[in-house]
Amino acid sequence: MPKNKKPRGGRPAANFEPRYGAKKTSFHDRHAGARDGARDGARPERGAFRADAGERRSAPAAGGYDRRPGSRSAGHRGYRPAEAESGAPKQRWNAQERAGRDEARSIRNRAESGRREAPHHRDERPRFDERSERPRFNDRPTTGRRFDERSRPSTGSGAPYRGAERPRFERDGQRPTGPGTYRDDRGGQRPQRDDRPQRDDRGFGDRANRAGDRTERPRFNDRGADRPRFDRDERPRRDDRSERPQRNDRGAAERPERSYDADRARRAFDRDRAQRSIEGGRDERSRPSTGGAYRTDRPRRDDRTARDTRPSRNDWSAKPKAAFEPTDDVVHERLEAKSVAAVEVDGVSFGDLGLGSNIVETLANLGAASPFAIQAASIPAVLAGRDVLARGRTGSGKTIAFGAPLVENVLKSQAGKRREFGRSPRAIILAPTRELALQIDRTIQPIARSVGLFTTQIYGGVPQGRQVGALKKGVDIVIGTPGRVEDLINQGKLDLSDCRIAVLDEADHMCELGFVEPVQRILRHTADGSQKLLFSATLDREVAALVDEFLVDPAVYEVAGEDQESSTIEHRVLVIEHRDKADILTSLVDRQGKTLVFARTRAYADMLAEQFDDAGIPAVSLHGDLNQAKRTRNLERLTSGRVNVLVATDVAARGIHVDDIDLVVQADAPDEYKTYLHRSGRTGRAGRSGRVVTLITRQRQRRMTELLQRAEIDAPFENARLDDDLIEEIAGRVPTAADLTS
DNA sequence: AAAAAAG
Structure with missing residues (x-):
């Protein structure tokens, strides 16, 4: 959650207060404020909605059954007889709420990846939709499980996408006619268009040939079948x-x-x-x-x-x-x-x-x-x-x-x-x-x-x-x-x-x-x-x-001669226990100099960035779930040195040039040797030196060996544990003389 | 699994 810089501990603490605090009536307000306010400026309706949902949910758990009906109405938000609720139910409510928030984020995440940018700007519409959706999300956790239940919840992963996207999209002036008419025209052609008619129009013997080629294209698909022969x-x-x-x-x-x-x-x-x-x-x-x-x-x-x-x-x-x-x-x-x-x-x-x-x-x-x-x-x-x-x-x-x-x-x-x-x-x-x-x-x-x-x-x-x-x-x-x-x-x-x-x-x-x-x-x-x-x-x-x-x-x-010997990149493979992985990663990126971490999935990239952030190491992520503004900004943050750690999916594996990345960490080993070569190529550019470290578990050693062979790379496999000097060394935190004497 | 389009 690059956006919300608050340590994870921060929010629970906020939620924690009402349990013991006397400010019961403000609970919902604060709750709504914390979310919505952060997102797009609190709107009363939304706050009311959430409060309402919260009431309902808490009802069964709370003690004051007789009072329930009254509090169901938004108009009764302020009505909180002290005897209606004790601290205990709220605690439970909070736990659920927190889980619900996580769920909401992951759902929202997924939803947003589908319709990410466009709708937000239009109008009020989308927002209303969202508002009406949220409470439902919050309900989820009571019925279902979070898909991503981990000790380190990827909690906030959804948060950064909210709100921040909205302001970004300038609405272009409506063009009621232009695109529409184009569309219609095209629409008719599209299905069978497939470039044919146009091409023929444009003449030149060429076209015909290409058309011919195209009909042959299946050949490529056939290739697999042909291969053995x-x-x-x-x-x-x-x-x-x-x-x-x-x-x-x-x-x-x-x-x-x-x-x-x-x-x-x-x-x-x-x-x-x-x-x-x-x-x-x-x-x-x-x-x-x-x-x-x-x-x-x-x-x-x-x-x-x-x-x-x-x-x-x-x-x-x-x-x-x-x-x-x-x-x-x-x-x-x-x-x-x-x-x-x-x-x-x-x-x-x-x-x-x-x-x-x-x-x-x-x-x-x-x-x-x-x-x-x-x-x-x-x-x-x-x-x-x-x-x-x-x-x-x-x-x-x-x-x-x-x-x-x-x-x-x-x-x-x-x-x-x-x-x-x-x-x-x-x-x-x-x-x-x-x-x-x-x-x-x-x-x-x-x-x-x-x-x-x-x-x-x-x-x-x-x-x-x-x-x-x-x-x-x-x-x-x-x-x-x-x-x-x-x-x-x-x-x-x-x-x-x-x-x-x-x-x-x-x-x-x-x-x-x-x-x-x-x-x-x-x-x-x-x-x-x-x-x-x-x-x-x-x-x-x-x-x-x-x-x-x-x-x-x-x-x-x-x-000629582009082999490992002539390369300026040092490759190493750390064989680790899976349970140590998170901490080893944190330890690896806790260093001077720019570090690029590769994760296999967007969710994991987000999770790691959040994890590093929480550990006090400023980190941002880069992957396809982010809107383009964030992608650009996060990459720029690394380039400019505002952060030293970028966690990315393979979106950053190829071509991206950041001047002085001196360590590439592969939190997940790649599946293809090409991916390995490209990822590691983010360091050691234009003759500079760089280091690549890949974390794998014991079970993966063999696959990794094969992959490195294909990549024509020699890399030592080293067993590493959490507090290993090896990690210090790779991170470049070699103990100085001063450290040794003290 | 990821990437690449959405007025």
Whole structure:
């Protein structure tokens, strides 16, 4: 409960008073005041309501039965014969009330996560609803159990969401006609729209092809089923392919031969193998299957080059050089890539890579004097108009790697043209979380502005009015999250038809279930043959679905030598008793320096933040149950150093950059090695040192071992107990000489 | 389980 800073002990104490105190009549008032007042300013009606409910509930327990009827009425709130109630019943009432409050919060929580932001502002309406709901919540505990009954109740977890949300939402002016009419139009289309009609409208042989692709999409879903077969070796796959009617239809017969037999095989086996020593190690990690998806799709490439509307891309695919790029082998789980060694980059400047002087200067101001390896690798390729897949470990400067050349490209594409009012965006950058989108914009915006381009953020959780307004004026680069972007597209307020560059940050994550489909739909709205850039620290074949459909002969880069030895992050695993967990966590975060704690669920994140707070360690939480204002604010609190502890779900696992987090604590071990890599990547950024500690119980050791293997991380497993020196050491509270002597 | 849209 980040919001309510009062120690948990505080409120019970307040409730405690009336039991012994003589101020009985004020009980309800205070009760109501404590809640409602804190929330949105006490309203008499609500106070009355609650008081009433309280009376009723307390009735059976209280002694004064004969007096009950009278006190049931709100008008009788003040009527409290001393003999009607003794201290004891109240005590019980208090216990129930407290439980009821907890229940109310968790329920409210859940309810709010559904309809979180919008309704509050409208009008009085929602509030009345809430008022009428509350008493019911309070009743609950008498009948049911709290879902989350723990010794450390997550009591307040709901509290912060109340009230504080309300003031946040500015109501946009009603637009009685605009959206409504759009809606209606769209509404009709929506069901079957699925992008088809529009696309065909827009013509270009492209569309047809894509439509074709789309009908094939099930392939991806099939992949699972296909896998075992693909596993074995390359042959069966080819047979499969030729058997499939669809593929043949699409002229697979012409194309595939070239790409599979000639190109692919040769490149994959002869050329690249030798050069990619890294891959050996990597392959172990990979599940063997998967290559198939890529190959089956290759034919499209040729289709695309033919229909491609973008000269630069045609140039590229036409250039023999492109064929020599060792980069388009996308076969194993881990993409095979041309690796760029950091040393190769020495002495190269951003200017050398082809960026204009304004941009170079801005980069310098941002603290990027000379390019990191991943930047040196990808910037020229992006500038050349190629599709790029790039893998660079966390904190290695990926944002600039795609952002700077993206701005340059957009600038070039507009050279000589006047920036029109209401122009549609030329580039879009998609990120998996709002915080990341915001952060990317913070990096890109100055770069863009330095050359006179405009960016805007399009993400959910905030009123869309401002975003739409910006789009109406005209922006060049859109940075956002999939949900709102698609929403605005569907509303006809965002037009991507002129969007020539699309970037997916955390691309592998964006390809996960639930994310990939909106992303695909959005990408289909971009201009034909638009350039696609996929970046992630854990880029692997999971991006196959997108690569197959959207990328043409992509360049794939990674940075050589990115192993644990070259990392600045120290990893440790603490094997603990579950009963010690809470206290160990508190002990771990009680330290100097910024600490990021990862929890698996939102509720647990809240609970931990509250727990730390109660222990006197200021902490805030970050997760999807918070409204966007709180999310932003809580993250900012860590960034600014107002708190040193942030407890987050995996919403903060990827991409989020806070300068000096020196300890990452995983209160819950992650399930995936990628998650581990990303979470731990919140520390040790840009060469700084950092420490990652993961708490597990004995039973989890084996799973953890396997996970670390996949992550290619060596971490000692250490048994730790509550008052262990180990904890002191990890927290950085090593006893000083003074401590030892005293 | 979490994330991503709600005038």
